[in-house]
Amino acid sequence: GQQVMQIPQYQHVQEGEDFTTYCNSSTTLSNIQWYKQRPGGHPVFLIQLVKSGEVKKQKRLTFQFGEAKKNSSLHITATQTTDVGTYFCAVTSGTYKYIFGTGTRLKVLA
Amino acid sequence: GAVVSQHPSRVICKSGTSVKIECRSLDFQATTMFWYRQFPKQSLMLMATSNEGSKATYEQGVEKDKFLINHASLTLSTLTVTSAHPEDSSFYICSARDSPQTSGGIKEQFFGPGTRLTVL
Secondary structure (H helix, E strand, O other): OOOEEEEOOEEEEEOOOOEEEEEEEOOOOOOEEEEEEOOOOOEEEEEEEOOOOOEEEEOOEEEEEOOOOOEEEEEEOOOOHHHOEEEEEEEEEOOOEEEEOOOEEEEEEO | OOOEEEEOOEEEEOOOOOEEEEEEEOOOOOOEEEEEEEOOOOOEEEEEEEEOOOOOEEOOOOOOOOEEEEEEEOOEEEEEEOOOOHHHOEEEEEEEEOOOOOOOOOOOOEEOOOEEEEEO
């Protein structure tokens, strides 16, 4: 079945440092979504990417969709303690289903 | 944004009992609802896809007779864990999606707050 791997699995950074998580799929994707889950909370939708090579920004967050539409990245500039959580990518499988990536857990040290 | 509620938020039960979890979309009609299970420090694993008025579609390895799903209306889906055992202890999260037309073509999922099930 479809596999969606994320690296790294964990990342500890000092506050103010940058952070990047990568999402890799075994198949070509129609779109990719990113979610953030705070500790003890539920996933919250961040963004969806659709076009090959697409880059979208949300304040300090930059999302990129690979040219081959098989990978994506989320980059956070100058991390803050509020960025703590697990970041998941999610891809659609078929018409309705979403397959979540393995997630990257971010800890920000003040 | 759209709000999805889940009830109960936490449940502790004895082995062998059944537990029902409700998932409601509060301010939109959810044509599709999803049920996920998440073990500690792991990703979300899709259990089943629930469409209003039809039978749920279960993922491979998920027992449909153990995890009963009923999507009775466009705002309510229920998951019943029948004859729960300690290995069923997990964080169960539902999500809902409205019509692509009303969400501008972005198939965003709105997640409920989750239900933490502990089976003794």
